[in-house]
Structures are given as C-alpha cells and as structure tokens.
Amino acid sequence: MSLTLLDSALFGPMFAHPEVAALYTDAAYLRRLLDVEAALARAQARLGLIPQASADAITARCADLRPDVARLGEGLLRDGVPVVALLAQLRPTLPPAAREHLHYGATSQDIVDTAFVLGARDALAALRRLLGDVGDQLAALARAHAHTLMPGRTHSQQALPVTFGLKAAGWLAPLTRHLERLNELETRLYVVSFGGAAGTLAALGERGLEVAAALADELRLTLPPTPWHTGRDTVLELAAWLTGVCTSLGKLAQDVILLAQSEVGELAEGGGGGGSSTMPQKRNPITSELILAAAGTASGLLAAAARSGVQEHERGTHGWQVEWLTVPQLLGLTGAALGHTARLLGGLQVDAGRMAHNVAASNGLMLAESLSFALSRVMPREEAGRVVKAAALRAAAGEGHLVDLVRADLGARGAGVAWADLTESRTLGVNNELIGRALDHHGRVRGHVRPQEYP
Structure with missing residues (x-):
C-alpha cells in the first residue's frame, strides 16, 4: 500500500479516475512546466523582446527534454519548487545565445501556478463530461420511474408517498447546479499567472502586461486583473466545487445504501453487489461505499485547502505546498466518485414491487x-x-x-x-x-x- 492510495497500482482505481490520474504523473506535470516556459519564450518573441531564434530553440528543447527526475527531486528539496532545477537541466541544452532568454522576467511561481491551471483545465474537461453523463443517467431514471410509487422518508421514517422518479430528480438537481457553477468557475480559474518576483513584473519594465497577455494567448488562457501569487480564492473555489460534487454524489450513494438494506430491499447494486468471504448471501453495496469514502475524504481536504489560502504579503510561505497536497487529490477523488456513480446507476436494480409492498405495509x-x-x-x-x-x-x-x-x-x-x-x-x-x-x-x-x- 502506498502512502497515498490514489497513486497505488492496487488501490488507485478505487480512488482516482484513470483519465484524471494520467494528468497527475510526474511526467505530465513536468511537461506542463516546460509547456509554460516554451509559451513564455514564444510570447516574448512575438513582442520583439527576445529573438525568434531563441524562442524556436527554447520551444524545441522544451518539447524534447527528458528531465532527470532524481536530480529534480534533489533540487526540489533544496529550492522548494521544481522550476529552478528544471531550468538547470534545460539551459545547457540550448544554444548559448538562447540561454539568457529562457524564463525571462518570470518567477518560479508564475510557471508553477500557470502549469497548475493547465492541469486543472484538462482535468475539469474530463470531470465535466463525466458529470454530464451521470446527469443524463439520472434524468433517464427519473423519467422512467416518474410513476413508481415508494415511501418518502424524513428522519429515516416513512413520511408521505413519493415516486422513485422524484428521488432520482432530487439526486439530479444539485449535479445540474454543479455544471452551472463550473461554467462560472472556469471563467475565473483559466487565467495565466505572471507577476514576476513581487507581482509588479518590474524586470520587464513597462511591457510586463503585454507579455502577460501574450503568454495567456499562447496558452488559451485569460489575463486576470492582478497577479494572484497570494490571492488564492479561485483555487479555493475549485476545491469547494470538487468537494460539492463529491458531497452530492455521497448523498446519492447514502440513499442507495439505505434503500438496499435487507429490511427495505427497494434498490440493489448491479452485478450482485460485493461478496463476503464467509457469508455467501451478502450483497454489499461496495460501489456506494467507495463514493461515500471519496465524499468523506474530500471534506477533510477542503478544510486544509481553505486554510492554505491564508498567505503572507506578496509571496507566501507554506500555503502553496498545502495546495499541492490537497487539490490534485480532490480532482482524483471527484473523478473516481463520478466514475463509480456512473457504474452504480448503469447497473442499479429498482424493485418497484418491493416499493409498492412497503407502501402498502404502512x-x-x-x-x-x-x-x-x-x-x-x-x-x-x-x-x-x-x-x-x-x-x-x-x-x-x-x-x-x-x-x-x-x-x-x-x-x-x-x-x-x-x-x-x-x-x-x-x-x-x-x-x-x-x-x-x-x-x-x-x-x-x-x-x-x-x-x-x-x-
């Protein structure tokens, strides 16, 4: 078992969607850092700040470089950020004339934060698709069971009659709102980070904003009003959105578990449910349990992510690293929860007869x-x-x-x-x-x- 189950070859599929997990390997992360460095060089060449030949050489070498991860790890422990050691490996591979134009006017956090945005954008594209698909499944379930009578329950007691279609619609509604929230979040999240050493872009003189805008254009991002080195509200908004999705899916899973209890028997997970090593009659709701595990873990990670947003002055100290520990896990857990929910709904067994029986038995x-x-x-x-x-x-x-x-x-x-x-x-x-x-x-x-x- 690895320290983080999301990275475990054995447990990973339980707690991270493979499409999201593939975006958060060391190789994928380093590729994004290099992509930002290359885009910066191209942006500056477009503005005439560095020669086009330098931008071409930097772009080519960023595409070809295969970093020595062990040496990067040593540099990361020393510098607290991988960019310094990465540049040290990249710079000697460049023509001498291009070396001084690498990373020109940027600070390490500009590269790391912009690479973070690129990774989040790719991950959210996958999550958007998964969330939409789960919503479509719930819409079909609500439509199919609009007239399937069942007990409505409050405080876990039978209250008034409802239909299972309404329950499915109740699961659907917050997921639809999460899609709306994602539309709003993306406009604030997909921005370039480029502020230089203290957020003033002083190294670039009066052309700092031109470079920032050109860099954003290269990466298909937008330019925020000000640099956000210690303004982490959008990162927190992302963490909260991810946790919200997990929480809504957890509510669905909790309902399924309760309705699948032997004494209730109105729902059952497909495929026979999870088996027991000693009790062959058991149909354990394992998929629902995994969704709830993701939701419970996400809430704890959100608390840490929220605390990480309290950062000092123009550049923070430890809060940045807490984001590294929490937000990628939230992306992975949300992907896993959505994938498990799609599988759960795809095989969900609705016992309309048992629902009717429980209504009559009241x-x-x-x-x-x-x-x-x-x-x-x-x-x-x-x-x-x-x-x-x-x-x-x-x-x-x-x-x-x-x-x-x-x-x-x-x-x-x-x-x-x-x-x-x-x-x-x-x-x-x-x-x-x-x-x-x-x-x-x-x-x-x-x-x-x-x-x-x-x-």
Missing part, C-alpha cells in the same frame, strides 16, 4: 397528513388532527388501514369527505411537476430538449 399511515386536511373540510382542524392521530395508533398496531378506521369512526359525519381520493397514488401533490422542472433544468444546461412524451 396501513395507510403515509396518508395521515392528507387525511387530516381532508377532514378539516368537515370539522375543525384541531379535531381532525385528534381523530387521525388516534386512528393512526390503531393502524400502527395492525388493526386496519388508517383511512378505513377513520371512515368507520366518523360514520355519517364523513359524508363530505372525498374518500376515493385518499390513496397514495392520488396524494402526490406536485410530484410529477417537480420531476419535470428538474429535467427541464438539466436539459437547458446540457443543451438537450426534453422529450415530449414525459412523463
């Missing part, structure tokens, strides 16, 4: 609220509440269906009550309208058109 107790409101049309509301509460105790004791007991108790006094409407399927309020609203919202964000046959 002896009408989930109709208590509707019954109280119906009786309040023929008697004072407080009296209606007393009548229903007394009958509910008898229904819970197995003496009969709640509606039948109340109807018998009232006799002629209940003549004005619409007894035929007091069934679980006819007391769903705006259940289906809510499903439709969730599907409409998802469709708008995804650019889809809702099928006319819904629900």
